[in-house]
Amino acid sequence: MSSVPPADRAAEIRARLDAVSTGPWSTEYNDYGDEWWFGGSSGDGENVLSFGDDDCGVLAGRHRSEAALIANAPTDLAYLLGRVEELEGQRGAVGALHVRERRYTDPDGNGSWTTAARCSAEADIPMAEVEHFDICAHCGELEMSFSVPIADYMDAMWPCATAKALGLGEATDET
Numbered sequence: 154m155s156s157v158p159p160a161d162r163a164a165e166i167r168a169r170l171d172a173v174s175t176g177p178w179s180t181e182y183n184d185y186g187d188e189w190w191f192g193g194s195s196g197d198g199e200n201v202l203s204f205g206d207d208d209c210g211v212l213a214g215r216h217r218s219e220a221a222l223i224a225n226a227p228t229d230l231a232y233l234l235g236r237v238e239e240l241e242g243q244r245g246a247v248g249a250l251h252v253r254e255r256r257y258t259d260p261d262g263n264g265s266w267t268t269a270a271r272c273s274a275e276a277d278i279p280m281a282e283v284e285h286f287d288i289c290a291h292c293g294e295l296e297m298s299f300s301v302p303i304a305d306y307m308d309a310m311w312p313c314a315t316a317k318a319l320g321l322g323e324a325t326d327e328t
């Protein structure tokens with residue numbers, strides 16, 4: 154949409170917003186609906202903008218900052234919504250990688266299996282003794298690929314740092 158770097162564009166929008174001294178704004182209509190105005194619902198009570206029979210789009214002269222915010226609102230909002238969608242998409246892609254995965258182990262924590270049945274069979278213990286814990290599937294895969302020989306899970310325990318940062322990581326619930 155724009156070649157302006159996101160941080161610069163956001164700073165421009167922030168400056169426009171910060172320059173507005175009135176507000177919060179509210180809109181008002183007269184009883185006949187043929188006149189409306191908006192302005193600060195608190196503060197000096199002066200309307201920023203009014204339309205009607207007597208005031209055909211009068212922007213009070215000293216409200217240049219308000220005018221700049223209003224004039225840029227459509228493009229600023231479109232830009233910001235685009236950024237939200239872009240960032241949500243990135244967040245979703247990262248979140249799709251860092252998902253909780255249940256692993257099964259024996260009472261001593263020796264080994265990690267993807268199913269309780271495999272744990273029972275390969276650790277040679279009754280199903281009732283199989284225990285479980287949760288890891289991040291992605292971080293676990295990375296961690297294990299770097300560990301020779303296979304070590305305990307460390308940073309891959311659920312929730313991993315990425316899952317926590319994304320607000321995905323509830324403490325492991327017992328299900």
Ligand SMILES: [Zn+2]
Pocket residue numbers: 250251252289290291292293313314315316
């Ligand atoms: Zn992770």
